[in-house]
Amino acid sequence: MVQNYSSNDSSKGFSIGREKIIIACTLSACFLYVNSVLIFTFFKKDYFRTKMRYIFFIHTLLCDWLFLFITNICLILIFLNATMPIGICLVICHIMEVLSYATPLTLTAMSLERYAAICMPLRHSQICSLSRTIHSILIIHVICSIEPTMIFFIFIASVPLHIYMKKALCQVEVLIVHTWQGQLRSVFTQIFFMMIFCTILFSYVKIMRVAKMASSGNGKSAVRGLKTVVLHGFQLLPSIIQLWCPFVEQALLNVDIYIYMEVRYFNYVVFMLVPRCFCPLVYGLRDEKFFIALKYYAFCAVNKKISPKIS
Numbered sequence: 659m660v661q662n663y664s665s666n667d668s669s670k671g672f673s674i675g676r677e678k679i680i681i682a683c684t685l686s687a688c689f690l691y692v693n694s695v696l697i698f699t700f701f702k703k704d705y706f707r708t709k710m711r712y713i714f715f716i717h718t719l720l721c722d723w724l725f726l727f728i729t730n731i732c733l734i735l736i737f738l739n740a741t742m743p744i745g746i747c748l749v750i751c752h753i754m755e756v757l758s759y760a761t762p763l764t765l766t767a768m769s770l771e772r773y774a775a776i777c778m779p780l781r782h783s784q785i786c787s788l789s790r791t792i793h794s795i796l797i798i799h800v801i802c803s804i805e806p807t808m809i810f811f812i813f814i815a816s817v818p819l820h821i822y823m824k825k826a827l828c829q830v831e832v833l834i835v836h837t838w839q840g841q842l843r844s845v846f847t848q849i850f851f852m853m854i855f856c857t858i859l860f861s862y863v864k865i866m867r868v869a870k871m872a873s874s875g876n877g878k879s880a881v882r883g884l885k886t887v888v889l890h891g892f893q894l895l896p897s898i899i900q901l902w903c904p905f906v907e908q909a910l911l912n913v914d915i916y917i918y919m920e921v922r923y924f925n926y927v928v929f930m931l932v933p934r935c936f937c938p939l940v941y942g943l944r945d946e947k948f949f950i951a952l953k954y955y956a957f958c959a960v961n962k963k964i965s966p967k968i969s
Contacts, residue, residue, distance in 0.1 A: 682730070689934060695952070695955065697716060700712065710794075713788075717798075729754060752809075755809070759801070772886050774786055858887065862888070897933065
């Protein structure tokens with residue numbers, strides 16, 4: 659514990675090349691813009707604000723937007739070797755951890771919404787009401803806050819008060835004060851993964867049964883719902899891999915610092931930056947109603963051939 663917060667170690671970071679920073683910042687700027695257009699499209703149409711699947715969709719966009727913005731700022735600060743009080747870093751890392759769990763859990767909830775729509779169509783409007791959507795989002799954030807809050811209070815209970823005013827480069831490693839914290843995070847990640855996997859599998863199997871039993875008219879809707887669940891599964895894959903990245907990186911840190919830096923940057927770009935743009939964009943383009951509105955506002959509403967009406 660003492661060595662983690664010595665005056666020498668508290669501000670020590672890992673060097674990041676200028677070219678890598680430029681690439682990461684450029685990608686982040688592009689992705690933030692794309693997500694901003696998607697968010698703008700959602701808030702321009704009352705229809706989207708009354709449907710559970712669209713509210714869940716915008717929730718993932720908002721979480722991803724905030725996550726990209728905060729991580730990009732932290733990356734720039736590390737590149738500039740700019741330190742901040744550990745107390746502030748503690749809050750920032752807590753927010754980032756919550757946001758990193760929020761997206762996969764919301765995608766899982768979207769799969770359950772499709773299950774309710776296909777397998778319980780008569781009760782779908784009751785199950786997926788606006789009030790229950792809000793309650794679901796609150797439950798999602800409670801679950802997402804469990805592990806970050808545990809790390810938060812373990813840190814508070816383990817360090818003296820004067821540590822909070824010490825300055826350090828803001829990265830999650832600063833908050834790890836006990837070796838068993840890594841084991842705790844591993845256990846929570848495995849439970850989280852199994853919960854998501856079982857939910858997605860349950861939704862897929864149930865919808866697949868309905869698709870096989872349904873008539874041709876309802877069968878098309880069931881098959882489309884099945885494809886949506888599969889899409890959510892592929893969207894979840896980078897998020898799940900991202901949750902395991904810290905454990906791989908920690909193992910490499912003990913082997914070779916240069917390999918560690920390269921792998922960490924690769925994980926950041928491939929499993930954090932890219933999926934948080936392309937996955938929501940693919941979902942938005944695939945949804946017919948959302949695509950019409952998105953196309954209209956993407957052209958700044960100047961293309962009169964595109965109708966902005968949604969019904």
